[in-house]
């Protein structure tokens with residue numbers, strides 16, 4: 001299953017204001033089983049691109065195809081993890097994980113799936129607990145288990161660890177890397193963190209400031225699990241590519257503030 005993004009641009013039309021161009025001429029092809037990160041300055045359109053891949057938004061022009069099929073809506077061929085876990089507070093952990101399967105799978109199989117995926121994210125002991133009884137990192141693990149339970153080939157992750165502390169983030173990065181290696185899923189991962197992108201990805205798609213374009217398709221050719229000392233040099237390289245873009249965003253913001 002291959003993801004093909006062909007010449008995609010996206011405008012947002014805002015009432016009473018000029019329309020805003022979020023993305024411009026995005027071409028990107030992702031092979032089955034790849035771990036690809038989208039990295040770029042704030043507002044460059046990473047989440048917009050991911051939500052179009054998820055089928056939650058449509059491009060203004062161009063096309064997105066998954067396994068040669070035009071992406072027009074969300075579906076079981078792709079699952080998504082957001083920055084916030086968005087769990088149902090009135091359901092137990094197990095019920096949250098099996099919720100998306102309620103129409104497609106008999107109860108007995110759902111139980112088996114819940115056990116399997118809660119084990120994968122090290123939450124086997126917590127199936128009967130409710131979200132408020134878990135830490136933020138544990139809640140995000142439940143969200144990951146819920147996405148995995150859908151068993152789609154493509155897992156989309158939009159800054160999944162952005163709201164977590166450094167240590168929890170580190171643990172979950174290792175878990176996601178292991179799950180990716182064990183399952184062979186294709187992962188598209190949005191992050192602000194250069195280090196996180198280098199630690200996890202085969203490729204880093206570096207984007208320009210808005211309207212987002214791809215300025216580099218950066219290959220990370222390091223053995224896994226990746227060691228900090230090997231990653232340091234690549235971090236500098238990626239930072240150098242991004243620096244101009246981050247400066248552009250700062251300049252634009254200062255200019256905007258100056259007009260007020």
Ligand SMILES: Nc1ncnc2c1ncn2[C@@H]1O[C@H](COP(=O)(O)OP(=O)(O)OP(=O)(O)O)[C@@H](O)[C@H]1O
Nearest residue numbers: 012020022040041042043044045046047048049210
């Ligand atoms: N529904 C919307 N309506 C209008 N403008 C939008 C909408 N969604 C996103 N935008 C705008 O499109 C641009 C890209 O937003 P997006 O959230 O994709 O960027 P991002 O790179 O994910 O940002 P961040 O890294 O800060 O999360 C921004 O200027 C944002 O304000």
